[in-house]
Amino acid sequence: MQNLKARLLLIAAMIIASVWALFPRSVIERVKNPDGVLVDTTVSRVPLKLGLDLRGGMYLALEIDQSKQQVTDVSDALDRALTVVRTRIDEFGVAEPIVQKVGDNRITVELPGIDDRERATAVVERSAYLQFQITDRTQALERVSPRLDQIAKERGLDRMTPAATADTSRALTSLFQESDSTGADTVATSPDGPFRRMIGPGGMPGQYMVAMADVRILERILADSAIQAALPPGKVVRWGVDSIVLGQQYYRPLYVLESRDIITGEYLVDAKPSQDPLEGAKVDFQLNNEGGRRFRSETGKNINNNMAIVLDDRVMSAPVIQGAIGTRGQITMGGRDIQQAQDLALVLRAGALPVPLIVVEARQIGASLGDDAIREGLTSGIVAIGLIIIIMVGYYRFSGFLAVCGLGFYILITLAILAAFDATLTLPGIAGFVLSIGMAVDANFLVFERIREELDAGKSVRLAIDEGFDHAWSAIIDTHVTTALTATILYQFGTGPVRGFAVALLAGIFASLASAIFVVRSLYYVWLSRQKTPPTTLSI
């Protein structure tokens, strides 16, 4: 009895854990609103990730284009390219972009929801451009903000996507509080306009903070030609690459920089991370002679100013210039770890030694196709389950009913494993799942047929059940292991969709073991414990 209690507790624990793993939770998603603008919204959904073939999107595989220039150190070149591609992917405003190094010569990019292949290709194939620019110290943006807001109002830009801005709470005090005569008024009716409303002060001269929810809107406003014309002369506005957490809010830094470059990537020879016992992690970089001359005079003029390191128009970092620097310089990471020094060194090298990339594979799946696939997968799954229930209950009666309960457990556990391991559900994955439902009952058949044989041999019901499970065990474990071996190999060699199939199959194998062996046996015990006298017949 003690044993049965422990079994039931364990099953209950597994069910609770699975339900918890599958419970809808709020995630921030970037979705297209009716105007075609991408906005961040918080949605509550089941944490199962859908592959590109189910939600639509774009897949690109890139390789280093050796036809234009020979690359000696492919591995380093690929790392540099990876840095560049990661930086640029931001231009798409995709919620969950995936950029990965595959093998030792390929980069794959997945962009859910993007269907413009030509643009995607152009963006990733462009070669990297590195600039060093001084951040603005003259509060140029503050001075032109009222004028910019005026233009924004005239052109109707301030009413852009009010739905997205209305719910944005602002933890930052507005930079322009003094001129804010209406005080804490509602955003929609605020007379200030987008610039004074959305832009808050940053941590250094020329740096500003914009709440993540406003970033896309401000980006669109900044792209307007009239706004462009009214921006401070001799300055450029650039977004930072990282997001920063302040309080509960996420912010994206916005920089105003001197448009003149101190130097560009072509003068840079090398950059390496290093660890200094006194100063901590730092990046050592080296310039060629001409670059060194220019850099010395420029840095000499800008001591104590911030120098923004800009890769492909994104500010990667903005260290303070502490003295004139010649051909050899270093950037201390201010107590941050060696990992960040490595990343920055990679950024510098990426700008110094651009890597030409070429698209070797491109797939684009329309969203409507994905919807069809989900519907078809669901229908076939439900039909398959229905057919199996009919077969099981029709043939094994009460025992079949217990197996169907086990099957319910099996489906729950499989989905929970997929969610817990953050696996991606693909169309082949659904096929694998539907197929594995048919195979999962195999273990039940092995056990039930065994129990029947034991009953035929004249054993009592209790003994027949126990021996049925015990004797079927060796066949069950061997069949599961051989299938798991094939699934593992599929996972190893497969890409994208096939990997999804292998993952679904593997999750199914574990769930099938747990349900057929453990859950169904426990259900038998529950049934046995409820009999007043030891049963003489078993419905099987």
Next chain:
Amino acid sequence: MFRILQNTSWDFVRQWKLALITVLLFVIPAIILVPITGFNYSIEFTGGTELRLQFAQAPNIAEVRQVVSDAGLGEAEITTFGSPEEIRIRAQERSQIERQAAGAGTVADELEAALRTKYGAEGFTRLSGEAVGPRVGSELRRNAVLATIIAFGLTLIYLAWRFEWRFGVAAVLGTLHDSLATLAFIKYADIEVSLFVVAGILTVIGYSMNDTVVVFDRIRENLRSNRKQSLRDIINRSINETMPRTVMTGTTTIASLFALIAFGGEVMRPFALILTFGIIVGTFSSIFVAAPLLLWIEKKYPHATDAQPHTRPAAPARG
């Protein structure tokens, strides 16, 4: 209780000659055909371009072909896909694939541009597009073959460890037969060999191995408990005893596959068809191929197993 195939005692092993002839008749034409005409590989393996377009009104295929041909892509294969409005264009010729070396999407762009001029911006939407450069394809082909070989190797090692090498070899040869038969089926049914289909073939391998393992597990058990019977009788008895399970598992798996074929849509259908065939053939082979093979191997390389009780001197039981 309702039971099927209970207490049967058919002599399965005796039918090995008939089984051999059936297998050869099925597989040999494919072995001759494949080297001559090859498989119908998807662009994932060969490189190439595939577009699926949804037209507002069902277009005239000949007209589409004309447009594509005028764009200098005359060799492209154009078919409807599922409905008359949906068109699939596949450009897989060597000259076209070579043009993709400069960027995988080049041919797709040209195709789409040519069709846009003819049918206008609203005339069709691109449902999906796939463009694979020449290098990716050959790499994938190599990987697929490698994966299959590794799958066989690992399973052989596992079975040799769990059973005995004779069982392992018989199971792997039986499964090898299944993969050959499945490949022959793919050839006869002219199914396009895509990555998804390779996944299907590997699943067939896994399933067929399963089936063989269940029968062999019973043989192993009966060998331990019954040392007087000949191996041939034990094999026959084991197949008969596992018969109900074999039929039931086959039935439910095929029921799942039926659901996939009927409701799973155009993309899943070839996969489900291959698996249906593979499961039938896998069940057939564990009974008529793997089991007779085990007997044959045992006759060729006797001793060393419990399988030959009559050749073993009656030794006192050891602890």
